[in-house]
Amino acid sequence: MTINQISDLGGQSILANTYHLILQPGSDLVAASGGLAKFMGFDGPTFTDSGGFQIMSLPKVKITETGVEFRSHIDGSKLSMTPKSSMVAQHQIGADIHMAFDYPVGYGDTDTARANAEKTLKITHDWALQSLYHHQKLNQNHEKNHEPLQALYGVVQGGEFQDLREASAKFFAELDFDGYGIGGMYDARKCENLLVFQNQILPESKPRHWLGMGAEPIDLFVGIENGIDTFDCVAPTRQARNGALYTYDGRINITNARFTRDFSPIDSECDCYTCANYTRSYIQHLFKAKEILACTLASIHNERFVVRTVEQIRDSITSNTFHEFKEAFLKRYY
RNA sequence: GCUGGAGUUGAGCAAUUGGUUAGCUCCGCAGACUGUAAAUCUGCCGCCUUUGGCUAUGUAGGUUCGAGUCCUAUCUCCAGCA
Numbered sequence: 241m242t243i244n245q246i247s248d249l250g251g252q253s254i255l256a257n258t259y260h261l262i263l264q265p266g267s268d269l270v271a272a273s274g275g276l277a278k279f280m281g282f283d284g285p286t287f288t289d290s291g292g293f294q295i296m297s298l299p300k301v302k303i304t305e306t307g308v309e310f311r312s313h314i315d316g317s318k319l320s321m322t323p324k325s326s327m328v329a330q331h332q333i334g335a336d337i338h339m340a341f342d343y344p345v346g347y348g349d350t351d352t353a354r355a356n357a358e359k360t361l362k363i364t365h366d367w368a369l370q371s372l373y374h375h376q377k378l379n380q381n382h383e384k385n386h387e388p389l390q391a392l393y394g395v396v397q398g399g400e401f402q403d404l405r406e407a408s409a410k411f412f413a414e415l416d417f418d419g420y421g422i423g424g425m426y427d428a429r430k431c432e433n434l435l436v437f438q439n440q441i442l443p444e445s446k447p448r449h450w451l452g453m454g455a456e457p458i459d460l461f462v463g464i465e466n467g468i469d470t471f472d473c474v475a476p477t478r479q480a481r482n483g484a485l486y487t488y489d490g491r492i493n494i495t496n497a498r499f500t501r502d503f504s505p506i507d508s509e510c511d512c513y514t515c516a517n518y519t520r521s522y523i524q525h526l527f528k529a530k531e532i533l534a535c536t537l538a539s540i541h542n543e544r545f546v547v548r549t550v551e552q553i554r555d556s557i558t559s560n561t562f563h564e565f566k567e568a569f570l571k572r573y574y
Numbered sequence: 575g576c577u578g579g580a581g582u583u584g585a586g587c588a589a590u591u592g593g594u595u596a597g598c599u600c601c602g603c604a605g606a607c608u609g610u611a612a613a614u615c616u617g618c619c620g621c622c623u624u625u626g627g628c629u630a631u632g633u634a635g636g637u638u639c640g641a642g643u644c645c646u647a648u649c650u651c652c653a654g655c656a
Contacts, residue, residue: 313611452609
């Protein structure tokens with residue numbers, strides 16, 4: 241997608257990933273180009289994730305108390321990341337908002353899962369302190385050089401355990417972070433209680449970012465209702481590339497045979513560029529022909545669907561009709 | 575007309591020297607995807623009453639304990655020759 245396409249659908253911000261940018265093109269190159277936003281031609285606020293999540297998703301990662309060792313999925317080279325190196329890289333990349341280097345914990349509520357959650361939470365907190373320390377030092381350098389300052393969010397963890405979430409939220413609430421990421425969550429219905437709980441503890445005056453959430457419309461409703469300010473999620477674009485498209489009546493797989501001769505838009509109520517100009521039939525054809533435009537048009541649609549839903553939620557809050565809107569939307573979608 | 579080669583699922587191909595192969599890749603059908611190793615992955619894809627069973631290799635016979643494979647006839651296609 242081009243920056244214009246993102247702006248046109250109402251996208252306000254972009255999140256990039258430190259792990260991926262270190263591998264290519266390198267955080268030093270992004271710095272030399274003038275920083276993340278300038279490098280990609282975007283005139284708006286940017287985030288970087290710390291690379292902590294890759295601890296969870298990469299195989300053969302060695303985790304020590306000082307950091308992680310892993311291999312590049314591109315050339316197999318041996319690399320490492322620590323709270324300090326993540327902060328240095330994020331300052332080079334130069335997004336407006338950085339994430340502390342954290343250790344996300346796996347799912348589960350068994351005794352083993354609990355022991356693991358306790359252990360990793362301790363590491364997350366330790367790394368958060370180091371992240372904050374190095375971040376503040378790097379910001380001091382920016383100040384000396386009359387460069388813009390950057391913000392750092394701490395990332396709350398604790399798995400599925402309410403007492404650990406409480407301890408983590410309390411730990412972070414007392415530290416001088418600019419905002420908070422909430423990590424390690426995966427299902428809005430299951431996690432709603434934890435979310436309510438944590439956000440009662442985290443300072444109301446600081447923004448909260450729900451890391452990785454937003455694949456399901458219910459994520460947006462539950463998050464916003466309980467004090468989440470920003471989201472990031474790969475699902476709308478990944479699912480778009482794989483032919484799964486959002487409609488107000490639920491998700492569809494556009495490659496299904498029933499759409500072959502369907503000459504209506506993906507969703508007749510959608511106001512996106514794709515729905516204004518293309519039919520389900522044509523988009524299916526692009527997917528089956530493996531034409532890359534399919535990915536673009538589908539991504540425009542899915543991202544617009546998400547952004548528009550948030551716009552509608554915002555309006556419903558203003559007009560004091562949030563709960564009615566939520567109920568009607570979710571009932572129809574699911 | 576003669577000579578040679580080839581016919582296996584919608585397509586393209588495997589299947590050891592006659593010995594467990596209804597096998598592979600596409601296509602097709604459906605599902606999944608949550609801080610991006612993902613334009614990816616998974617299942618199904620001859621028939622049935624499906625933890626199994628049955629029937630297949632152009633067609634009709636034959637040899638053999640056993641045939642996609644060997645033999646005979648025949649049909650179709652391809653190449654060369656006339």
